[in-house]
Amino acid sequence: MVKIRLKRMGSKRNASYRVIVSDSKRAPQGYFVEELGFYDPTTEPETYNIDEEKALKWLNNGAKPSDTVKTLLKKSGVMAKYHGNE
Numbered sequence: 001m002v003k004i005r006l007k008r009m010g011s012k013r014n015a016s017y018r019v020i021v022s023d024s025k026r027a028p029q030g031y032f033v034e035e036l037g038f039y040d041p042t043t044e045p046e047t048y049n050i051d052e053e054k055a056l057k058w059l060n061n062g063a064k065p066s067d068t069v070k071t072l073l074k075k076s077g078v079m080a081k082y083h084g085n086e
Contacts, residue, residue: 004058004065006039007032016040019050019069021058034058039072050076 001024006017008029017039022032036058037050050072059065059082065073073079 002033002058002061002063004036004055004063004069006066006068014042016042019048019055019072021063024064039068048072048076050078052076052078052081056082 002021003024004019004021007020008015008017010016019036019039020032021034021036022030026032034054036054038048040047055073055078059078070079073082
């Protein structure tokens with residue numbers, strides 16, 4: 001199964017994340033298929049950027065987002081476009 005999830009980057013106590021597409025059986029820090037964007041919770045306000053076209057392509061192909069990624073996709077408006085297509 002293909003999942004859309006976060007990959008931790010950065011140093012100790014200064015985490016930032018990349019939104020990636022990977023196989024659910026692989027480690028999140030290992031091999032991934034494609035990078036969709038980034039998320040930085042340490043800034044005020046938190047910063048995120050997600051490529052809508054790539055995200056919609058993977059959602060339409062059956063990729064399942066994690067809970068945090070689903071929240072980010074809702075904030076960026078991708079989930080509204082995805083549910084509008086169905």
